[in-house]
Amino acid sequence: MNTNLKRMIALAGLMLACASSMAASLVINVGGERSLTAEQLLARPDAATIRVPNDVTFHRTMTYRAVPLRALLGIAALPADKELQITATDGFVTHLPARLLFGDAKKRAEPWLAIETPDEPWPQVSGSGDIGPFYLVWIDPAASGVSSEQWPFKVDAIRIAPTLAARWPQIAVGKNVPADSPIRRGQRVFATQCMVCHKLNGAGDASMGPDLNRPHNPTEYFQPWVLKSFIRDPKSIRAWADMKMPGFDKNALSDGDLDAVIAYLGYMAKHRK
Structure with a gap:
């Protein structure tokens, strides 16, 4: 040509x-x-x-x-x-x-x-x-x-x-979780940063990524350091041709917010609905 x-x-x-x-x-x-x-x-x-x-x-x-x-x-x-x-x-x-x-x-x-x-x-x-x-x-x-x-x-x-919480009560943590718990912080961050692509316990409108608590939660098959690395830079852990998940650097997700999201995911792994 x-x-x-x-x-x-x-x-x-x-x-x-x-x-x-x-x-x-x-x-x-x-x-x-x-x-x-x-x-x-x-x-x-x-x-x-x-x-x-x-x-x-x-x-x-x-x-x-x-x-x-x-x-x-x-x-x-x-x-x-x-x-x-x-x-x-x-x-x-x-x-x-x-x-x-x-x-x-x-x-x-x-x-x-x-x-x-x-x-x-x-x-x-x-x-x-x-x-x-x-x-x-x-x-x-x-x-x-x-x-x-x-x-x-x-x-x-x-x-x-x-609001997400009004539509899907299955994403909420229990009333016994303290107000200052990182788990509650993780729920807020998860709703903003993760539910744009993922569902959780079947809740959510997005369809780009898989449900993060069904059938299994990532805290159940990733070691903590691997999960952190995966969220920061997915391709550093696993890569494929049609991969769409972006990495979240510290400007997009602080270390505190990242730890809170993982704490929330760990909590939800024990509260699958």
């Missing part, structure tokens, strides 16, 4: 991907369902070019065309027992609690929905390919404690949903 033909094929593929991105639609249901295309979102008067330092996915400063998520939602609060659920076409599901979206306005992280444009397609991501056309990004994420798993890409729907 000559060089010119390769270029033509590559250009055709790029044009097809761009056309597909523009035709893709985002479902929003926060009191009435609506569907918006990339073209409609980019035409909004509040669409802007934003600069995102230390982008979680690309690990560098990125520039996007985006719309402010709060304005896009058009709501000022969430009911006490509800969260914002964001789903992706690859099976990833994350939840944003009300405090992230409607916390103290003086200093808080600012969520934006980035939209991939035909003239500036985003780079491919190893293991995920094209992550567009919709990607939730944050300005000043540290101000509200935004986690690495609260930057979903390939977004296809945004909805109001009950």
Whole structure:
């Protein structure tokens, strides 16, 4: 195959991907369902070019065309027992609690929905390919404690949903567990960082990874040091062609949070439901 033909094929593929991105639609249901295309979102008067330092996915400063998520939602609060659920076409599901979206306005992280444009397609991501056309990004994420798993890409729907604990009591620890126990801390971290891909005791919306307590819990077949290493860098322990699990460095998951998650998993291994 000559060089010119390769270029033509590559250009055709790029044009097809761009056309597909523009035709893709985002479902929003926060009191009435609506569907918006990339073209409609980019035409909004509040669409802007934003600069995102230390982008979680690309690990560098990125520039996007985006719309402010709060304005896009058009709501000022969430009911006490509800969260914002964001789903992706690859099976990833994350939840944003009300405090992230409607916390103290003086200093808080600012969520934006980035939209991939035909003239500036985003780079491919190893293991995920094209992550567009919709990607939730944050300005000043540290101000509200935004986690690495609260930057979903390939977004296809945004909805109001009950909190994870309200929907699935089987993920909760017993009342006899002290309030300051690392097990309780581990439950909170697990819900934010792990349930975006995994289920536990059959609970959860995500479908990217296996259930982490059925039929067996990883604390039952991994030695503690191996499990820690696996979470930090999965490929250092086990690797395969279609592996999708990312590693969690100390910026994404502190040593304290990692120990808490493992304590929670160990507890749930004895409380399989």
